[in-house]
Amino acid sequence: MASIQLDGVTKRFGPVVAVRGLSLQVREGELLTLLGPSGCGKTTTLRLLAGFLTPEEGRIFFGELDVTRLAPEHRNVGIVFQNYALFPHMTVAQNVAFGLEVRGLPGREIRSRVREILERVQLRGLEQRYPHQLSGGQQQRVALARALVINPEVLLLDEPLANLDAKLREEMRFYIRHLQQEFRITTIYVTHDQAEAMALADRIALLRDGVLQQVARPEEIYRRPQSKWVADFVGVCNFIPGRVLGQEDGFLVVQTPVGLLRCSGTAGPGRVLVCVRPESLRPQAEGPNRIAGVVRSRTFLGNLLDVRVFCPGEVVLRVQCPLTWDAQPGESLHLAFRAQDAWVVSEEG
């Protein structure tokens, strides 16, 4: 089991810079998610880690070993591809055994290891089937088994659940997490689905246009985003523009079109954005941050109500709250939030 370290890694494709100066550390046994919109460089990063690409600048370490220029077959990585990449001309057992055969292990040992791992992923009895005879979920587990049986230093997963339907995706999510923890493998998991990232990861690394935006635990990223982009990408967020006036009782005082607000965070004087999540806004008359407004629209989301409130200064706030609230369009009301639920970021980015 090795830790992973990327030091100032840059990868170019002609004039396009896919990954720029990426520095990242993954601890032993940790599951780190690479999250970002398409084209942000997460797949490129994964392929750099796998050895299918060589960076122009920077270095990559697995533990103490500098693998930057090491060929893929010498890195001892386990990879699960988005389309599983199961060998169509081999059975399940042969697929899983492949990595072991290449390492020259004796036949008997190969057979027992294959049997054991297939048992672990609950595919016993399907050894002689061919990939095209399996369901999506089963193929997924074969891909996992094949990658894990070789006891890799590092496990890389490239959007492994993208081709499954929603229900199966949720099941498999927990399953993969469970396996990863059981094997205690340092894992990097690429996805564009933020719900997935938050559910699975020990830490999330957000990428945008090849540049690392923030690396932190999911809760940290959600509650304390470091930039507007991060706040906007992960979950839904309201942004209220304003100007920091000063500090009071450990909170910032910000002058905004909807009034004087008290929030958390550190920011220099100047223009900022106050970030408030929809679920932090409550309809109540009392509180340190009170905003007056008129209900614009109301949408029934099943377990929640999504209400848009039109406030002074052309600020539209989105509120999500339980169904007990009875807001009707056109109704005037007050919204309030706690200072610790709001966070300040600078206006650009």
Add this chain to the structure above:
Amino acid sequence: MARAAEMARLRVRRPPRSAPPAVLLLLPSGLFLAAFFLVPYGNMVRMSFLAKAEGAAFANGVTLENYLRILQDAFYWRVIGRTFWLAGLSTVLTLLLGYPVAYAIARAPGPRRPLLLMLLLAPLLVGAVVRSYGWMILLGRVGLINQTLRILGVGEVELMYNTFGVVIGLVHVYLPFMVLALASALEQIPAEVELAARSLGAAPWRTFWRVTWPLSLPGVFSGSMLVFVLALSAYVIPILLGGNNVLVMPILIVQMLLDAFNWPVGSAMAMVLFGLACVVLLVYVKTANRVLRWIGR
């Protein structure tokens, strides 16, 4: 720990070796084709400018004699004309016959298509000589068709050793090529386009003429170019089915090379024939592009 030891065992241990350059993959075919394709063609061009020698195939000394000899002789022009005429006629006929077949294949439902394609391509497996022989049996004076006609009391018809026989043979041999080119273009036209035209009130013939035909033109152009060049260079069919009565350039060229042993003139004749063909094709392509642009492709 046991784990570390186990992992060490499973690590792939092989001394990294730099891979041989990929260019090695190209060398065999590259060298082979350079030596036995490019050089011979270059040599043939060179040969057309050499002079004929006594008792040998060629001698040194650059000359335009060969070309002049060909271009100034009306006899050669007649033969060239006949060659182009036969090629053009065959092209048009293969287009007419090939279109329905191509349409049938393009619109055939899934399981039927491979069968249709196999039947189309089966004759190609067999070779031009065999196919020409088949026509000889059918078209000859004692051939099947004439027998039938004699039985019906019509008398015999000269179907072979003349232009008719040659054209039949050419069309027969090159039909599959035209069909393949047309079918691939027709496949690109979604069937819904024709249905849309019909739903708007166009009768089948009009639909064909205003919708299907223009959209299939790229296939028509590529197919006819292919068949034209093939028909132009045909040797077996004119000789077997035309006898000594249909003289086309390829026959003349081979005669000049193998019988008269005059290689410079033979090469020059080949260059003239295919040089003219290139000119014709160039004009054709330019016209084709203009037409395609005009219909919006």
Add this chain to the structure above:
Amino acid sequence: MSTTVRRLGFLGVTVAIYGFLLAPIVIVVVAAFNAGEYLRFPPEGISLRWFAKFFASEPFVRSFWFSLKLAWLCTVVSTVLGGTAAFYVVRHAGRLRDVLRLLLVAPLQLPAILTGIALLLFFYSVGLGTRGMGGLLIGHTVVSVPYVFLIVSTVLLRFDRSLEEAARSLGASAWATFWRVTLPLIRGGVISGALFAFITSFDQFPISLLLVSVGNTTLPIQLFDYLRFSFDPTAAAASTVSVVMSVMVVWLIHRLVGLEQVTWGGPR
């Protein structure tokens, strides 16, 4: 005109044209079994005498074996040349890709008779002459390589590279990956290409016409020479043998690899 009539008309035309395509070949095979010298209606009876005459004819039999040997050699050489070229062009060529494709397919674009002429002149110019099988083999290979190249290229283009990446990530070297993953999966395409090369060589005419030498004729040339001067159905027997040859090759491929594999895509 009602739809049914039109559809029947179209069907009729299509069937007629297919008949036109296949008639001569069927006729030849029928003539080979015909008892009489000329094909007549009603047929005179079935006989194998023409086959007997064919197998007794030394020139025919010799040319048959010669064609077979030549086609076999040509197939092997073309497959290696065309296959390696396909790998290079599809995976490594970069900017040269289009130029290389053009060069490798060029022998198909130019008339075979022209290529035959060029080779004849060339062989004599460099003093090699056309004795022995060498010149013929080279000539046949020149026109067969493009087929192998095209077919293997197509298969390679459709090949899922992530399979090779998976193999390498599991520890297989580049060679092991090729041998255990790539090759088995493109096998169908390679065999298709080889099949095309075989048929191209076995039925080849223009190139053979110019490059055969005394004592070394191919079956098509032998047949042609025969047909210049006689008309008897021995030629039909020879032709039938040729047809059977082609059919057998296809059948053999079907048994070995399965015809579903012998498409332009390989197994999938």
